[in-house]
Amino acid sequence: MTFRKTAISAALLTLLASSSAMALPIDWQTGFQASATPVMEQIESFHRELFYIITAVSIFVAVLLGWVIIKFRASVNPNPSKVHHNTLLEVAWTLIPVIILVVIAIPSFKLLYFESEIPTPDVTIKAIGKQWFWTYEYPGADGGFTYDSLGLSDEAAAKAGKPRLLGVDNNIVVPVNKVVEIVTTGADVIHSWAIPQFGVKMDAVPGRINKTWFKATQVGTFYGQCSELCGARHAYMPIEVKVVSDAEYAAWLADSKKKFAALDVPTRVAAK
Ligand SMILES: [Cu+2]
Numbered sequence: 251m252t253f254r255k256t257a258i259s260a261a262l263l264t265l266l267a268s269s270s271a272m273a274l275p276i277d278w279q280t281g282f283q284a285s286a287t288p289v290m291e292q293i294e295s296f297h298r299e300l301f302y303i304i305t306a307v308s309i310f311v312a313v314l315l316g317w318v319i320i321k322f323r324a325s326v327n328p329n330p331s332k333v334h335h336n337t338l339l340e341v342a343w344t345l346i347p348v349i350i351l352v353v354i355a356i357p358s359f360k361l362l363y364f365e366s367e368i369p370t371p372d373v374t375i376k377a378i379g380k381q382w383f384w385t386y387e388y389p390g391a392d393g394g395f396t397y398d399s400l401g402l403s404d405e406a407a408a409k410a411g412k413p414r415l416l417g418v419d420n421n422i423v424v425p426v427n428k429v430v431e432i433v434t435t436g437a438d439v440i441h442s443w444a445i446p447q448f449g450v451k452m453d454a455v456p457g458r459i460n461k462t463w464f465k466a467t468q469v470g471t472f473y474g475q476c477s478e479l480c481g482a483r484h485a486y487m488p489i490e491v492k493v494v495s496d497a498e499y500a501a502w503l504a505d506s507k508k509k510f511a512a513l514d515v516p517t518r519v520a521a522k
Contacts (some may be wrong), residue, residue, distance in 0.1 A: 274413060274473065275446075283446045286472060286493075287464045290449030292361050299357060303350065365449070368463040371431035373424055379434065379441025379454035379476060382483035386422050393503065395510040401486045412490070416473040421490035423506075425499040426469050434460045439481060445474035445489060453478055466493040 275283060285291045322331075376387035387396040399418045402410060407417040424430045434443045434454035444451035445464070452462035466472070474489035494502065 274416075285449065286447040286466050286468055286470070287449055288467070289365055289464060290447060292364060293449045296357050296361050300354065303354065307350070365462075368431055368461055369429045369465075371463065372428035374431045374433060375422060375424070376433045376435070377443045377454060377489075378437050379439075379443065379480065379487075380437040381439065381481050382476075382487040384418075384441075384443070384476075384487060384489060385437070386420075388503070388506070393507075395507055397506070397510040399490070401488045413473065415485065416475070416488045416490065418488055418490040421471070421492050423492045423494055423499060423502045424466065425496050426466055426493050428496075429463055429465050431461060431463045434462070440478050441476045441480045441487070442478035443474070443489060444477040445472055445491060447472050448474075448491075450474075451477055466491075469493045469495065 282290075282294055282297070285294050373388075374390060376389060378385040378387070383398055383400045385396060385398050388394065397420050399420045399422065401415065402412060402417045402419060404414055406419075407414050410417055412418075432443060432450065432452065434441075434452045435458060436454040436456040438456060440456070441454040442451060443454055443462075448464040448466065450462050450464050452460050454460065470493055472491045472493065474491070476484055476487045476489070478484075480487075
């Protein structure tokens with residue numbers, strides 16, 4: 251029994267450690283998907299710190315509880331002790347949890363500020379959540395176009411070699427190692443733009459602009475989903491981001507300007 255338990259926990263730990271190397275969610279995964287941005291790396295390391303702390307606290311409490319249950323059980327203590335108040339113990343059990351909370355709060359706030367303070371963006375993309383797809387806008391001088399991004403049917407995804415329920419028809423493309431600012435808003439109800447591997451999750455609220463950012467440190471395709479329950483087809487509005495080199499990004503921008511409808515149609519002024 252003990253051996254079996256040890257074997258199971260060892261297997262779980264291996265899964266926990268190895269799952270971080272997977273690019274897509276896998277069956278029975280317990281850890282995060284592999285991080286692809288500095289923000290996600292910090293989330294992971296904070297998660298690890300917390301994991302050690304909660305493990306130590308849980309073991310300590312369990313051992314203490316076991317000790318009390320066995321040592322002070324009724325059969326060996328027919329006359330219960332009436333001892334109460336112990337100043338040293340009371341100060342300790344107040345102070346130690348406070349110190350633990352402060353130890354947790356410091357990296358927690360550092361991470362919060364790191365996430366919320368957006369560095370000067372190299373690329374800005376507007377993500378508009380709609381029932382049930384995303385509309386992307388590449389505003390500014392190098393963009394100026396907009397397009398819709400719809401989730402693929404199972405057949406279409408299989409045909410395109412994309413993962414089921416995650417692949418889209420028109421993904422977004424961003425350059426690698428560049429700060430990408432995502433501006434979110436909703437067209438109807440609240441949606442949420444989220445990519446686990448980027449450590450990004452931002453609500454897309456009608457009538458409001460929210461901002462988040464990521465800096466993908468590796469090329470590849472990354473997937474996310476709308477993460478705010480937004481109606482019947484909430485599960486079918488995935489997000490697909492392709493991270494490419496600067497040159498590929500420039501080529502994609504040039505192509506997309508022709509392919510997608512212009513966002514800022516130049517105003518024609520009557521000739522004098
Ligand atoms: Cu949604």
